Amino acid sequence: MSRQYETVIGLEVHVELATKTKIFCACSTEFGGAPNTHTCPVCTGMPGALPVLNRQVVEYAIAVGLATNCTINQCCKFDRKNYFYPDNPQNYQISQLYEPICRDGYVEIDTPSGTKKIGIHEIHMEEDAGKLMHDEWEDCSLVDFNRSGVPLIEIVSEPDMRDAKEVIAYLDKLRLIIQYLGASDCKLQEGSMRADVNLSVRETGSTRLGTRTEMKNLNSFKAITRAIEGERERQIELLEMGKAVVQETRRWDDNKESSYAMRSKEDAQDYRYFPEPDLVPVWISDEWLAQIRARQPELRTQKLIRYKKEFDIPDYDAQIITSAKKMADLFEATTAICKKPKKVSNWLMVETMRLMKEHEMEAEELTFSPKHLAELIELTDKGAINSSVAKEVFEKIFLEDIDPLQYVEEHGLKTVHDESVLRTVVEKVIEENPQSVADYRGGKEKAMGFLVGQTMKAMKGKANPAAVNQMLKELLMVGI
Amino acid sequence: MANVITDEMMEYVGILAKLELSKTEREQAKCDMGRMLDYIDKLNELDTDGVEPMSHIFPIHNVFREDIVKNSDERDAMLANAPKTKDGAYKVPKTIE
């Protein structure tokens, strides 16, 4: 009989913090600048340059720690992690090993068998490395230090996850918490959230951990899922053949959908950590901690409860709207203007989600202003435009954040309420479509749909479909 | 000298430090390192139970900077320190990921 295996997974999640400046110098963290335009002696590791800690980094790290039920280490320190690689100008990374800022936390995830706690071993602060680009022409590498010194927190979980679904649920939970705190935008694709997966397998029922491997370069939920499934199979296969799993770092290749061991001969995992002598300890007083605690924004769980109570929207709506902070922000801001929560929720859940999918966008990339959505809702409610025109205008708001009032005026999209205009058009449609008219009079209800369509077309969509229907029925009766 | 550094240890430390030493340099380094470790052993004779490890020589803490961008584009000045550059970046021997 074949043996049963259990997968044991722990995660190391790196999150880029949303500060304006780097962790140890006053260089901008702005994304997308030309290479090395955000660098200085500190973040390029010039001899004698001294790091000075960014207070906001500490506050974000504490905020994340509090929101994930961690104990805050009120006397935390930095250490040097030594290694040579061209993306690291100092030949060491300033990180925290001995006294990380947060310890022993947890988050709760939903699983088919109920709520499960995933332990957080620790959270520490550290600096990001530079970026390497490979130059094919000259067969050399080019280094851009704009990312060097960008603040990161690394969230190290306990090995509490058992399959890819739990891993995704855990990442989703972390992402939402951190986004709500405003500590990071947590975009997996763009690398502001990165997950390394530590995985081992063991026979079901065993309590001893097997030898684990670490997988890097996973930049989508899909890649994470595939990598976990692939690595589980690879390790089980080795064990079934009586071979041992080698503890190693493996790199995920998204194109080949498989992982391979990274070369390790010269890459001895011996970082010779020691206390960072250029930085003084961070003491976090009870007062400082209380201040940060008092400033903690409302997190998703609290928002869910409030939305249902305050705005009287269904649980389903509340779940979807709070699934991304940006969405919740848009909902609240738009509702504050137009005071129509259910209508705002509908626009966000239906058209916004549809367009996001069509344009492969994430909620954080939404740029339209709440004011314009609120105005669109007003226009529709007043009957100034009909629902199909509203959808068309919304697409413009979604893409270009146009002013709906102005747009509707300029493009003459307002519903025509002048009855005589409508009557003339309807009469013409009846005259031009004798067959459909006969069909309708002969009892074919379907013909009515066609006539309405023809009228709407003739009106260039600027009519109220209900009014068209009414007018058609009236005039068709007359003719009998 | 109580601490003897083996050739294997020398090679490993050499890899970590990215250093290549000549035979004479290696022998000298082995001797220096052995003596350093002897000195650490001497320090370890002290009873430090209950003494908090010192992490910084000054008795100060919480030196912070506010999160305000103050540095402007100093790229050319920074690149002037590099032996080789190309297209506004530091040019280094090819690295294989």
Ligand SMILES: [Zn+2]
């Ligand atoms: Zn800098």
